[in-house]
Amino acid sequence: MILTLSCPDQRGIVAKVSAFLFERACNILDAQQFDDQETGQFFMRVVFDADGADHDALRADFRVVAQALSMKWTLRDRKDRYRVMILASKFDHCLADLVYRWKIGELPMEIAGVVANHPAETYANVDLTGLPFHHLPVTKETKFEQEAALWQLIQDTRTDIVVLARYMQVLSEGLSAKLAGRCINIHHSFLPGFKGAKPYHQAHARGVKVIGASAHYVTGDLDEGPIIEQDVERISHRDTPEDLIRKGRDIERRVLARALRYQLEDRVLLNGRKTVVFTD
Template sequence: MSEKAYIIQLSCDDQPGIVANVTTIIASLGANILESNQFWDRQADHFFLRIAITVPAEVTREAVARALEPSIDRFKLDLKVTDVDQRPKIIIMVSKFDHAMHHLLYQIKVNWLNAEVVAIVSNHEASRAAAEIEGIAYYHWPVTKENKAEQEEKLLNLVSETGAELVVLARYMQVLSNELSSKLFGKIINIHHSFLPSFKGAKPYHQAHERGVKLIGATAHYVTPDLDEGPIIEQETQRVSHSLTSEDFVATGRDIESRVLARAVKYHLEGRVMLNSHRTVVFTP
C-alpha cells in the first residue's frame, strides 16, 4: 500500500494529556508511528514532542495539520508538520576554507543528507569551480563595511526567491549583522572551529595550542546577534597532545568541523532540533 511520511514537532507548557490526545488523533488518520521522542524541561515546565508517522497516501500534510487543530487550541501548541518526501532547500555560504562545504555536498550526493543546495554564496571566487561541477548557482558577493547591508539584503532576497529553508555557514568568515541574524533566527547554522564557549574569534586552534589544551573540537550552533553564542546543536572533541603543532591542530579540526556541521544540518532537516530558549532539544536517532 502506498504511504506518505510526515514529521510532527510540537511544544507547549507542560500539562496532562498531550501525548494521549495527539496520538489518538494520529491513530484516527490510519497512521503508524515510526518514531516518538519527548522531553519535559522541568525547570521551564515546557514539553517537547517529535513523532515520525506514515499514513495512507491520500492523507496530505494539510490534512494532518488540520486534524491537530483542536489540540493546538486545547494545549496552546507550537506545531509543525513536515512532509518527508519534500527535499528541503538550503543555501551554503563559504569563504576560502571549503572542506565543510565539500563534505556537505558529498553527503547530499550519497543521500545521507536529504537536501537540495539551491545556491552557494561566497565572498571569494575560490569555490566557483566546485559549484559549477555540481550544477549549483554560485554567487560571488564580496563584503566590505560599505556594502555589508546591501549584500545581506541580497541574501534575504535569495532566500525568498529560492524558497530556502536553511542557510548553512560552512566556514563563512563574515560576521552577520544583528538584523539578519534576528530575521533568520533558527534558520542559520554556523560551524565554529573550536569547542565553544572557549577560544572564540580568530585562530581558535592556535589559541588552543598556545594554552596546551588536551581536547580540541568544533561546535555547530544557530546564529544569533550574540557572536558565537547561539543555541548549540552538536559538538565533538578529539584528544590531542603536546607533540602536535598548531598546524596539526588545524588539520584535526577540519575533519571534526566537517562531521559536526553535517550532523547538525541532518538533525535540523529531519526535525530533530527544537529551540528551547537559549538551548536546544535534540532528539538524536
C-alpha cells in the same frame, strides 16, 4: 510524516497526540519526548505513516489540538525536502563535504545555491557542477548592500535553511533575526571557550588536551546561539597549531554534517538558549 511540538507541560499530551493519530488511521513509526522540568516545557517528535490521508486536513484538524494546548508545532511530509543555501569563504572543506554528502544521498535536501564572498575559482577542488553559484564580495563599506543582496537571494530561491560552512563573515543583527532558528554556523572550537579569531592558536597557547567544534544557530550575539552539535578529539603536547587546524577540519566537517542532518530531519527543537535534539 513528521510531527514536532513543544508546549507547557501538562498531563495527557502524549495521550491526546496518540489518540489524534489513531483516530485518523495513522501508524506511529517512532516517537521521542522530553519534559524539561527546569522550564516546565514539553517537547515531542513523532514519525508516522499517513497513507491515503489528506495532509492539509490533518494539519487543519491538529491545529485545534495544538491551540488547546498552546503548542508550537510543525507537521511535514518526509518526502518534502528543505531547500538549503550554503555560504562559504576561503576555506572549502565544509562546503566540499556537504556537497559530497548531498550527492551520495546522505543529506536529503535541495541545494538552493552556493554563495561565497570569494570568486568561483577559489573552489576549484569542489564539484559544484549544476549548482547555482553566486559571488557576493563584501567589504566593511559594502556589508549593508551585500547582506541586502543575500537576503533577496534567500527569498528568491525560497531557501528554508542557511548553512554557514566556514563563512567568515559576521551576520548583522537584522539578518540574524530574519534567519532565527534556520541558520546554522560551524564554529571551529568547542564553545563556549575560545571564541573569535584563531581559536586553535588560542587552544595551543593554553595547552589544551582536547579540541572540538560546535554547530549552533546564528543569533545577533556572536557565537552565542543555541548549540546543536559538538565533538572533540584528543591532542598532545607534540601537536603544533597547524596539527590542530588539520585535525580541527575533520571535526568541523562531521559536526556540521550531523547538525544539518538533524535539522533536515526535524530533530532540533529550540528550548530558550538551548536546544532539544532527538538523535536517531
